[in-house]
């Protein structure tokens with residue numbers, strides 16, 4: 582089976598060709614960072630137009646690089662949500678048109694399901710596993726029991742963790758996208774313990790997250806410092822922020838390990854995905870946690886941790902193998918929780 586995957590839910594246009602033998606024949610991603618950088622964040626209208634301009638060409642290139650033509654495809658899968666609606670519409674309409682013209686099955690993939698299953702494309706990971714999804718739009722702990730079986734154990738009640746990194750970097754004048762810039766600045770800190778920041782939610786029951794208070798506390802720490810911030814002050818603040826985030830992620834995930842085992846006794850694997858999984862401190866701390874607990878730690882390779890189309894093609898393959906497909910009247914879903922039974926988190930971001 583060969584599936585074309587399409588990703589357009591945020592600021593990256595992606596097309597990939599993946600087989601059920603776990604071969605990634607091509608995986609092309611076009612970043613719009615330069616288009617959005619002047620605004621310090623993603624502008625939905627600009628994103629939708631950029632997807633429209635580039636998607637057709639990207640699909641043609643993905644097919645060419647894979648050395649297959651449309652006739653070789655078994656199905657077309659596209660992100661059907663959650664995400665910025667303009668972009669999702671572009672991807673879904675393109676996939677439906679190809680499916681209709683070629684008589685192929687169409688699969689509307691939940692972008693979060695793409696993140697949740699991507700580890701199975703590159704490693705042999707069996708059900709059940711615990712997923713920590715840490716991206717620009719989400720911060721969730723999910724118990725993954727099978728394709729379509731996702732139980733949300735915890736989520737952010739305000740900002741997503743990547744969003745918190747981006748806002749913190751903006752406060753510190755470190756540029757966009759903020760996560761990598763903040764990590765680089767933190768590495769140059771000479772007094773990482775100089776500023777005390779809170780650990781929101783740490784020690785509380787359950788495993789929900791909150792990051793907006795941390796950002797506010799960071800803002801308060803700036804008061805009284807010479808402006809514009811010196812590189813040294815920015816580095817020390819960045820280090821303090823990164824440590825606080827890592828502490829919170831470890832505290833909440835430690836609780837989730839126990840909740841996951843209670844719900845699925847065989848669960849012994851933690852999978853981390855999403856852009857923030859690229860952060861070295863976060864990764865090291867979570868690895869140490871799983872090591873202590875006797876769990877296995879898995880993270881997809883960095884290129885598959887951040888948004889990409891291979892994970893959408895793979896989720897399509899997982900569903901196709903089970904005989905699933907979607908109707909061509911599928912309506913794009915800007916909000917689409919993976920676990921429909923979970924209460925909607927107040928103010929949680931819509932992108933993934």
Ligand code: KG4
Nearest residue numbers: 716717718743760761856857860887888933
């Ligand atoms: O998964 P992703 O590529 O896109 C979605 O949001 O779906 O995640 C992007 C987020 C951004 O907020 C970015 O600042 C953050 O991941 N990020 C990082 C790092 N690299 C990317 N945050 C902290 N440290 C990093 N090294």
Ligand code: ZN
Nearest residue numbers: 716887888933
């Ligand atoms: Zn994502």
